[in-house]
Amino acid sequence: MIWNEPMECMSRDQMHELQSRRLKDMIVRVYHNVEFYRRKMQELGLEPGDIQTIDDLVKLPFTTKQDLRDNYPFGLFAVPKSEVVRVHASSGTTGKSTVVAYTRKDVDIFSEVVARCLCCSGVTKHDTVQVAYGYGLFTGGLGLHYGAEKLGAAVVPISGGNTEKQITLLQDFGSTVLACTPSYAAYLAEAIAEAGIDAAELPLRVGVFGAEPWSVEMRAKIEEGLKIKAFDIYGLSEIIGPGVSNSCEQQNGLHVAEDHFVPEILDPNTLKQVAPGVTGELVFTTITKEAMPLLRYRTRDLSSLDYSPCECGRTNVRMAKIFGRSDDMLIIRGVNVFPSQVESVLLEIPEAKPIYMLIVDRKGTMDTLEIQVELDEKYYSDEIAELNNIRNKIKHKVESVLGVSVIISLVEHKTIKRSEGKAQRVIDKRKI
């Protein structure tokens, strides 16, 4: 099922035409209404008339998270405050939070793109969608909520956390769709098994998971644990929230709602566009948003683009499943390490649970990477030699993938904090 065939299945030429028209229109609005962008364009010697087609994107200035912080809270609005009907904010781990705003039309776009994503995941109006993303300033809860309503599904707005209640409602309401972060989905699967409930007996059939990078192995693990089909929903509040892109049944990339959000992949060092298929930093330009349009927003997420038609019938460009965030990347003795790599390895080792904590420290001039791993209690042994075998097996596998030596610490199960939202996986104790 395709929610909006005209927009999701048009030819590449038609898409080029539509994007060009919308970009031109947006640039005029931004130039006249947002001082920040007008100044940036003037510095580059650009006038609205210089932007004629979507190919002119490369001429435009970038926007970073810092720009949003510098203009906190309402400095990047392109409409009078009276036109704004909703505000969201992301909690900044460092410094001020970033604020985003929506006009009524923006809220409609938000609902539309989330409805597309749900449809892309095989959700229909006959489904009951349990929204276990947090409701509030975070865009996850309300985003999924409005999209599911737009689709005509029944929404269970339980919000994040309260695991016992989540399980009760999965049983009593017979929710068929679960929307939350993948780490919480994994936690729920664990809790359901522990409660002695057979996941296969639950009506739950689809998961729509996002808001943090997760591996293909993790997807398989969640699908197995909850007995569902899991889909990837991608988004970020700066662009709109969840709904920017979603994986289809082909599980071969996420279709981008590119009639609203135009993606580019840049080499993070040169900031030049790279060829399709090459991994780099994902950058978005919003071409329809009214309240807070953003030019070439640098997401820090690493992905690649595939413009070939998909077997599902959609022609919208596909972005590869997020490989990691350039922000999450740890540099250990000169080697780039992504937490998601560790997760992938752990999922292949039955003795270890894919629940871990990376602790980076510096001893003298040497970086050390300690990985605390929970031992699956089934494999617990009363013999030290056996436990050391397990530890060495994990160490060997992790080192062969990361290319850097690590310290593996086996810890008791359930001692690493489970997350109800985005999982915190890294503690960096290095003093730079």
Add this chain to the structure above:
Amino acid sequence: MVIKQLSVFLQNELGRLEEVTDILYKHNINISACSIAETAEYGVLRMIVSDADKAAAALKENDFSVKTSDVICVETPDVPGELHKSLQLLTGAGINLSYMYGYSNGGTARLIMKVSDPAKAIQLLK
């Protein structure tokens, strides 16, 4: 005889062992022998208790990783050479010993041994 040993995985953290003894005490379970094998990061607590299954259930309830395994308990006179004799018998039969712990009291020594073949070991050491 072959008896059930209860073991608990413990990370090196202040008070963790005390939580175990507290749970056992609250369930009225007696510990008759115990030992701890430790590494830099974690330890393994091994115990002979009055009711291994009940103790295991109580600890699991509190999220401890536990395991019950068969070990043998060997009684010998508390005189020089007795342990040596027992080990000779085991080695001769190709039975591996993973670990042991024990005590002596009133002229009798009792040893708890984890061996590769408990049934055969018991036959040999009778």
